[in-house]
Amino acid sequence: MICEQVTAPHQTRRGALSALVCGCLGLAGCAANPATGKSGLLGLSSIDDDVRIGATQFPELVKAFGGTYNQDRLQNYITKIGQRVVAKSELPDLPYEFAILNSPIINAFAFPGGKIAISRGLLALASSEAEVASVLAHEAGHVNARHGAQGQNRQVLANIGLAILGIATGSNELMQLGQTVTQGFLQSYSRDQELEADTLGVRYMAHAGYDPAASPSFLASMREQSQLDASMRGLPPGDVDQYNIMASHPRTIERVQQAQEAGRGLVVQNPTVGRAEYLDSINGLMFADDPAQGLVRGRKFIHPGLRIAFDAPEGFLLRNSPENVSGQSRNGATLVFDRAPIQRARSLAEYLQYEWAANTRLLALENITVNGIAAATGATRINGNNGPMDVRLVAYGVERGQAYRMLFITPARLSQSLSADLRATTYSFRRIDDAEVASVKPLRIVITPTRAGDTVASLARSLPYGRFNEDWFRVLNDLQPGQEFKVGDTVKIVVG
Numbered sequence: 492m493i494c495e496q497v498t499a500p501h502q503t504r505r506g507a508l509s510a511l512v513c514g515c516l517g518l519a520g521c522a523a524n525p526a527t528g529k530s531g532l533l534g535l536s537s538i539d540d541d542v543r544i545g546a547t548q549f550p551e552l553v554k555a556f557g558g559t560y561n562q563d564r565l566q567n568y569i570t571k572i573g574q575r576v577v578a579k580s581e582l583p584d585l586p587y588e589f590a591i592l593n594s595p596i597i598n599a600f601a602f603p604g605g606k607i608a609i610s611r612g613l614l615a616l617a618s619s620e621a622e623v624a625s626v627l628a629h630e631a632g633h634v635n636a637r638h639g640a641q642g643q644n645r646q647v648l649a650n651i652g653l654a655i656l657g658i659a660t661g662s663n664e665l666m667q668l669g670q671t672v673t674q675g676f677l678q679s680y681s682r683d684q685e686l687e688a689d690t691l692g693v694r695y696m697a698h699a700g701y702d703p704a705a706s707p708s709f710l711a712s713m714r715e716q717s718q719l720d721a722s723m724r725g726l727p728p729g730d731v732d733q734y735n736i737m738a739s740h741p742r743t744i745e746r747v748q749q750a751q752e753a754g755r756g757l758v759v760q761n762p763t764v765g766r767a768e769y770l771d772s773i774n775g776l777m778f779a780d781d782p783a784q785g786l787v788r789g790r791k792f793i794h795p796g797l798r799i800a801f802d803a804p805e806g807f808l809l810r811n812s813p814e815n816v817s818g819q820s821r822n823g824a825t826l827v828f829d830r831a832p833i834q835r836a837r838s839l840a841e842y843l844q845y846e847w848a849a850n851t852r853l854l855a856l857e858n859i860t861v862n863g864i865a866a867a868t869g870a871t872r873i874n875g876n877n878g879p880m881d882v883r884l885v886a887y888g889v890e891r892g893q894a895y896r897m898l899f900i901t902p903a904r905l906s907q908s909l910s911a912d913l914r915a916t917t918y919s920f921r922r923i924d925d926a927e928v929a930s931v932k933p934l935r936i937v938i939t940p941t942r943a944g945d946t947v948a949s950l951a952r953s954l955p956y957g958r959f960n961e962d963w964f965r966v967l968n969d970l971q972p973g974q975e976f977k978v979g980d981t982v983k984i985v986v987g
């Protein structure tokens with residue numbers, strides 16, 4: 492267990508809740524929600540149910556997003572901020588936990604019963620203790636208002652893997668189902684719930700002595716990052732990455748400001764901002780992908796632990812997740828790469844036909860050799876929503892009992908024009924040598940004062956985003972387009 496837990500005696504929680512049982516004309520099991528004051532048929536044991544459900548689902552979420560980021564000093568600091576905020580909530584005695592996800596995505600999650608997770612990607616973007624407090628307070632708002640206690644999160648977690656399973660079995664229906672439910676997760680809070688979480692969050696922040704203005708200002712940073720991410724993927728601004736915080740928490744700056752306005756009566760004397768202390772605590776924080784989970788560098792995917800690499804076709808933006816590496820092109824082609832155990836098959840061709848694509852008849856099944864590695868490939872056609880799709884499966888036999896798998900799904904009308912690119916990717920799969928393994932190091936945030944001669948361009952050079960480096964540097968350092976820093980200003984840089 493990485494995070495501190497403050498476990499309240501059972502009686503305390505139940506006592507707090509029964510004190511709030513509303514005027515429901517004596518209906519059995521009718522309790523007021525302590526944070527919102529709304530009544531509902533929750534049942535007196537429902538908070539305990541929240542805790543139990545959260546405790547079961549939370550490890551699944553942590554696993555799906557890369558496990559926890561283990562750095563005691565930073566973890567203790569985040570826990571301290573979280574505890575300071577939830578102490579001012581309606582349910583201060585829940586067994587709160589504030590985990591840091593080892594993931595470069597920018598998001599935060601709350602589970603019923605007090606389990607809260609915040610990604611290291613989000614921590615890299617934040618620039619003060621008050622900004623992190625604003626995120627934790629907002630999540631605590633969801634917990635206290637008991638949003639998502641209907642098990643949405645659980646359903647989604649089961650389905651993060653479902654889309655992949657659907658692809659793997661060639662079942663279009665399964666695939667569609669997986670996508671639908673994943674989208675459901677990302678819109679799992681309604682705008683009303685968001686406003687409620689903001690209203691509560693602003694109150695908790697103010698009572699805990701943090702500047703509530705950090706809430707709209709950090710939301711603005713997260714929105715800028717989201718827009719930058721969209722333009723990096725060649726999408727229009729506002730097209731939100733399905734894994735980021737703008738998707739799962741559909742908030743607008745205007746409504747956060749509304750929540751803040753509503754809390755105007757909450758005067759905070761000498762509010763905590765905590766910029767220097769916060770920046771000190773994230774000095775050395777891992778940035779972008781963790782090499783232990785494989786790295787995307789441009790079009791290349793490289794996994795030093797597994798000692799393999801491949802190159803995606805031009806125009807594909809690769810995304811690395813704990814389950815797989817996936818990439819999309821702008822014209823609707825998809826690539827999914829993963830690894831799976833071989834059960835009984837005695838050859839890769841047998842594996843393709845009888846295990847991976849057991850429910851589909853593969854055409855043009857053949858054995859191939861790729862950079863000295865035995866492989867097999869086959870193809871089929873499925874019907875997608877937007878017409879027929881060609882599916883090509885490739886399995887590589889690097890280790891006994893395991894198949895590395897590459898799957899291409901292309902709209903049938905594009906198959907001809909993409910075939911050379913997909914073939915090049917198929918044949919780019921390779922083992923990597925010691926020198927290439929040694930060359931892969933994680934990137935880290937370093938906090939440093941700027942010196943005479945430094946410019947945005949020069950300090951942004953070591954970021955991994957090519958022509959988007961300067962934009963990224965500005966987002967990380969709250970610099971507007973065209974704005975320069977002063978000599979001696981403290982900035983975040985990224986070093987390899």
Ligand SMILES: [Zn+2]
Nearest residue numbers: 680685688740
């Ligand atoms: Zn939210």
